[in-house]
Amino acid sequence: MSNFEYAPAPESRAVVSIDPAYGLFINGKFLPGKSHFPTINPATGEKLSKITQSTTADVNKAVAAARGAYVKTWSKMPPAERAKYLYRIARILQERAREFAVLETLDNGKPIRESRDVDVPLVAAHFFYHAGWADKLQYAGFGEAPKAHGVVGAIIPWNFPLLMLAWKVAPALATGNTVVLKPAETTSLTALLFAQVCQQAELPAGVVNIVTGDGKVGAALVNHPGVDKIAFTGSTDVGKIIARSVAHSGKSVTLELGGKGANIVFEDAAIDEAVEGIVNGIFFNQGHVCCAGSRLLLQEGIHDEVLEKLKRRMSQLRLGDPMDKNTDIGAINSAEQLAKITSLAQVGVSEGGESWSPDCALPVNGFWFKPTIFTGVTQAHRIAREEIFGPVLSVLTFRTPQEAMEKANNTPFGLSAGIWSEKGSRVLWASKHLQAGVIWANTFNKFDPTSPFGGYKESGWGREGGRHGLGAYLKGGDHE
Amino acid sequence: MNYSAIIDGSEASLKNFLRTLPGVDQVGAESRAAMLATRSIKNATKSYAIDLAISMVDLTTLEGADTPGKVRALCSKAMRPDPTDPTVPHVGAICVYNDMVSVARQHLDLIGGHDIPVAAVTTAFPSGRASMPVKIQDTQDAITAGATEIDMVIDRGAFLSGQYGQVFEEIKIIKEVCGEKAHLKVILETGELVTYDNVRKASYLAMLAGADFIKTSTGKVSPAATPPVVLVMLEAVRDFYSMTNVKIGVKAAGGIRTTKDAIKQLVLVNETAGPDWLNPGLFRIGASALLNDLLMQRMKMRDGRYASPNYVTID
Numbered sequence: 001m002s003n004f005e006y007a008p009a010p011e012s013r014a015v016v017s018i019d020p021a022y023g024l025f026i027n028g029k030f031l032p033g034k035s036h037f038p039t040i041n042p043a044t045g046e047k048l049s050k051i052t053q054s055t056t057a058d059v060n061k062a063v064a065a066a067r068g069a070y071v072k073t074w075s076k077m078p079p080a081e082r083a084k085y086l087y088r089i090a091r092i093l094q095e096r097a098r099e100f101a102v103l104e105t106l107d108n109g110k111p112i113r114e115s116r117d118v119d120v121p122l123v124a125a126h127f128f129y130h131a132g133w134a135d136k137l138q139y140a141g142f143g144e145a146p147k148a149h150g151v152v153g154a155i156i157p158w159n160f161p162l163l164m165l166a167w168k169v170a171p172a173l174a175t176g177n178t179v180v181l182k183p184a185e186t187t188s189l190t191a192l193l194f195a196q197v198c199q200q201a202e203l204p205a206g207v208v209n210i211v212t213g214d215g216k217v218g219a220a221l222v223n224h225p226g227v228d229k230i231a232f233t234g235s236t237d238v239g240k241i242i243a244r245s246v247a248h249s250g251k252s253v254t255l256e257l258g259g260k261g262a263n264i265v266f267e268d269a270a271i272d273e274a275v276e277g278i279v280n281g282i283f284f285n286q287g288h289v290c291c292a293g294s295r296l297l298l299q300e301g302i303h304d305e306v307l308e309k310l311k312r313r314m315s316q317l318r319l320g321d322p323m324d325k326n327t328d329i330g331a332i333n334s335a336e337q338l339a340k341i342t343s344l345a346q347v348g349v350s351e352g353g354e355s356w357s358p359d360c361a362l363p364v365n366g367f368w369f370k371p372t373i374f375t376g377v378t379q380a381h382r383i384a385r386e387e388i389f390g391p392v393l394s395v396l397t398f399r400t401p402q403e404a405m406e407k408a409n410n411t412p413f414g415l416s417a418g419i420w421s422e423k424g425s426r427v428l429w430a431s432k433h434l435q436a437g438v439i440w441a442n443t444f445n446k447f448d449p450t451s452p453f454g455g456y457k458e459s460g461w462g463r464e465g466g467r468h469g470l471g472a473y474l475k476g477g478d479h480e
Numbered sequence: 481m482n483y484s485a486i487i488d489g490s491e492a493s494l495k496n497f498l499r500t501l502p503g504v505d506q507v508g509a510e511s512r513a514a515m516l517a518t519r520s521i522k523n524a525t526k527s528y529a530i531d532l533a534i535s536m537v538d539l540t541t542l543e544g545a546d547t548p549g550k551v552r553a554l555c556s557k558a559m560r561p562d563p564t565d566p567t568v569p570h571v572g573a574i575c576v577y578n579d580m581v582s583v584a585r586q587h588l589d590l591i592g593g594h595d596i597p598v599a600a601v602t603t604a605f606p607s608g609r610a611s612m613p614v615k616i617q618d619t620q621d622a623i624t625a626g627a628t629e630i631d632m633v634i635d636r637g638a639f640l641s642g643q644y645g646q647v648f649e650e651i652k653i654i655k656e657v658c659g660e661k662a663h664l665k666v667i668l669e670t671g672e673l674v675t676y677d678n679v680r681k682a683s684y685l686a687m688l689a690g691a692d693f694i695k696t697s698t699g700k701v702s703p704a705a706t707p708p709v710v711l712v713m714l715e716a717v718r719d720f721y722s723m724t725n726v727k728i729g730v731k732a733a734g735g736i737r738t739t740k741d742a743i744k745q746l747v748l749v750n751e752t753a754g755p756d757w758l759n760p761g762l763f764r765i766g767a768s769a770l771l772n773d774l775l776m777q778r779m780k781m782r783d784g785r786y787a788s789p790n791y792v793t794i795d
Contacts, residue, residue, distance in 0.1 A: 004525065004528060004529065004532070004755060006521060007524050007525040009521075113518060268502075270503045270504055270505035271502040273505035273508025273509060274505075276508055277508065325519075325520040422502075422503040442507065442508060
């Protein structure tokens, strides 16, 4: 009866210019690469550009550049001068926010609403925050004259390409380290644009170096004897390989790995806002979020009511062109990830879970997966245990608060958890019992540079962000 | 309407029911409303939304300085918002104090606006501080003069002191006075209820007592129809419909001055109560200055440029 169907409101891509091919950023200069692989827009399959597959020699060159910059300039520079560069980068990122948001959406497939309103503002906030710490490190609780590690090898994932870059580069630079960064294979473009920002800010050559390519490049960086510290965000499987590789090497390491976050809704919760939080917890960024609330634990008394509201709310999610300002759910980042999500969803069905998705058309080209919930899931189902890293929610139930805690903690992971209750004492009690690095009460997936982020158990080592996060980039600070 | 399955009519059962309503998380409700405000409404949708919003306006004058001349001018504007363009729909209703109802009704009938209802604010609007016989008489007068919509205020003092039964009874009595002759809109005055929990409770209380519409505000208190308040009220009518199969309307009044504000309200309706509520029978916007901004934007959509403000009429 209504003609209130939102007309397409696409963001213009005229603001970005994408080169036909990209090289590497080493010692302040872009160097042409020898062999390339294509990078595509996952929402359309369109080839955006070609990215260099770095060689071991390239990695050696980048590490040498980072070492040189550390020894000659960056470690000798007064901290307040380092801060100036970080402030300058933060301001340029804000000025070029639209360009970064559009490029991130084109390369990653996430909705422009999220890259514009979440990713890029948080990126700038990270640089501003850490700029402030650069000349105050002696007051951060790591001794009177905390020392940088030297050269940091940073390896980041494809789900928040620029934000994860900021999480590594901003604290590394603020604490006086230099960086060799390897972006994810499928999402290198915003990192390479960030390299331009480094040039624009006149950051001394070699302080930030970027080598692109697949896991072999990451391995070369991890195993390079000239790297003092590894900062990795990605899968638990790769995290375990890295942990084995650096054992006995003397390298310091922080790992941000997978998760299977429990989002726990008690019967005294604010139901409408809890439903929003459930949706935000699992469908934000297509569920490509390590701290996603992928396990919904519902108290039995409100199971039916919450599910009815959740389904109605999911029916309103707008899936499609990520460049449309009204899109809520964008594309899956790669064919490989889509295959993984599809196969785990099939396991869910074969193990007897009941799958439900709203009735929405999927675009023909690109990689897409409907927002999906599985009901009737128990702790014994694989979809309640393994990280799917996609828009798939497993719904479990509990009878008592104690049971909720046991189920929430019954996982090899421990990255995030959510508590929904209007009762303050219950929130405090539950937050004490949950084994998770980040616990949100009556909200979910909220990030801030001042707040440390990280995991328990197989979700990782160390913290990023806040005062705690600085320790990861200072000698002796990791064990704080 | 009889809701005996929910409450038995006693104050105790009303209190018990209101206590079972889930709370509203302030941060969550405000962030949901803020997210919906980022929807980008363009082109054909924008044109549709502007006409829809015009048809939902309760064109209002509630001033001590109101005169028959002023009210007649408003009626002409209601009937033909843009005198140069007959494709502009007429507004949803005219809203005046009860002594101006007959002037409005007669003038509307005279100019062919038979199907534009006249709404009267009653029950000692805006404060509601009068005895019950006065409130009944106020309403009765308006209906006798030709009002087919009654915008009553609740007794906020009674609500805030927990006397839900008294608020309920007053609404019920005014509903009986309205009978079949007039549609009842119940003004919650959310700016005085302050919390979203109170807004939710008052919404249910009004619906159970017989409101046809729940309305945010008198327009005399700020804040008024803020997006999160309207969100909470839309959730209430949506859930009340699931519970009873009865559709109650919502009227957002106060502080909605621009086309942008109005479109944000329509997005809230569309994505909260749903498209079924997107018509003047179930959603109204109480406003005066808004209409001219809608007309300016409509001309801009039609001509591709902004016209001078002198191309829209003052009332």
